[in-house]
Amino acid sequence: MSAAVKPELSNPYQRSAAEQERRKRVETRRARLQPQVAALVTPPRPFWLTSLIAFRHVSTGTACLLGMSLLPIYGWNVLNQHSWGQSYQQLEQLQRSERKLLANIEINKFQIAEKAERQPTGLVRQVPENTLFLAPSPSPVTPAAKPHRAAVLPVAPLSPVSY
Secondary structure, three states: OOOOOOOOOOOOOOOOHHHHHHHHHHHHHHHHHOOOOOOOOOOOOOHHHHHHHHHHHHHHHHHHHHHHHHHHHHHHHHHHHHHHHHHHHHHHHHHHHHHHHHHHHHHHHHHHHHHHHHOOOOOOOOOHHHOOOOOOOOOOOOOOOOOOOOOOOOOOOOOOOOO
16 A cells, blocks of 8 residues: 555534634624614603594594494485485476366367357356256155264374474
């Protein structure tokens, strides 16, 4: 065998001094570059500020509840206005048709009177001398029946439906 010098096998997990020095420099450089975070210490709040914050939370919740409770009332109001508008339109339409019917009736009366004046049909004007009076007919005699007693129910007085 030869008498050559073999290099000493070192532990692969053991670092050399130069490498350790280089690592230290990198670590110190990193430590200088990273920002330092200090713990935040909040001073105690004054009572007036705490009460204002609590009032804000309570008033926000109250406002939300009021808003939510007013939505159905608003919807009911809109629905009533809509149905009232429809009913009013129907009333106006009925009034127009009533006026048309009354006008047609008067036109028909006028046409009948005009026709009667133009063409004599044997109709006679109504005057007191031409009035016929009829005697009432005798009513048939019926045996008197026993009076039927109906149950008398108390009637509640009608109160106004609206104001």
